[in-house]
Amino acid sequence: MREFIFKANKTITSSNINLKDLPGSCGRLDLVCRCVSDSLFLSHDIRRDVxxxxxxxxxxxxxxxxxxxxxxxxxxxxxxxxxxIFIKKAIKKFEELSxxxxxxxxxxxxGIYVRRIDFKDLVLEKINEGKNIYYLHKNGKDVYEVKIKNPVFILGDHIGLTKEDEEFLEDKAIKISLSPLELHxxxxxxxxxNILDRLEYGI
Ligand SMILES: C[S@@+](CC[C@H](N)C(=O)[O-])C[C@H]1O[C@@H](n2cnc3c(N)ncnc32)[C@H](O)[C@@H]1O
Structure with a gap:
């Protein structure tokens, strides 16, 4: 199983989503959608282990x-x-809950669920489930030097994680880098x- 947690610092928390303005009035909802797409979709298939x-x-x-x-x-x-559209439905559902x-x-x-939980508590839940936490960051240890097992990958948005989040992760996560460049x-x-697929297929 591969898990990802993407912290979206500015993304709208109301179902009043303007589908014609995901980057602006929706607070970079476009980034969330791209991460959903790239984490879950293959060509004509879905990654069922994500x-x-x-x-x-x-x-x-x-x-x-x-x-x-x-x-x-x-x-x-x-x-x-x-x-x-599906995120809008999820937030609408959330607004109707007690x-x-x-x-x-x-x-x-x-397959789409919604809940009130903050970043730190979700990370703690994952640790309690026995997952290993990997914080993706340009200045981390090179990914090829780290053994990845039972992973939850943490990613920031265009702003990145706060200093407080990073301090919280300090003794809980392995910080890994994919490139010397700042990537989306x-x-x-x-x-x-791709790295994990190649490992799984023994390439
Ligand atoms: C656009 S970057 C964030 C830029 C933001 N200004 C910052 O300083 O964190 C979005 C996220 O991608 C991940 N990321 C970007 N470049 C990376 C790299 N070279 N290696 C690993 N993760 C990276 C990090 O999780 C980062 O928070």
Missing amino acids: IFYSILYGPPNPPIAIKFVGNELKKVSPDERNIA EEEKKYWNESTP ANHCIVIIH
Whole structure:
């Protein structure tokens, strides 16, 4: 199983999503959609061994976490607009829940769940599940020097993680680098998949 957590610092937490303005008024929702697409979709297929989380921290009601489960997804297609429609449905579902219900994962459409949980608590949950946490960062240890097992990969958005998040991860995550260059988060996901695919196929 490969898992990804993408922290979206500015992404809208209301279902009032303008599908014609994902980067602007939706607070870089386009980045979230690209990460969903690149983590879960193959050509004419879905990666069933992937769970992708994004935690949205934009106004008006943060944080909202959305989970995409590869082996349960139905009807979602890889284009940004289609994914944004499903995120809009998930946030609408969230808005209709009671405060108690919001504490747990609630399915909005097949394979897509929504919940109130912050970044740190989600990371702690993953550690409790026995996962290993890898924080993707340009200045980390070279990826080829690290043994990746049972992974959850943490990615920042255009702003990156806060200093506080990084301090929190300090003793919980292995910081790994894919390149000396600053890459887009969705491109990092593609590279990680390729490295792990090649290992799995013994190449
Ligand atoms: C556009 S970058 C973030 C840039 C932001 N200004 C910063 O300083 O963190 C988006 C995310 O991709 C990941 N990333 C970017 N370049 C990387 C690299 N060379 N190796 C590993 N991860 C990288 C990091 O998780 C980063 O937070």
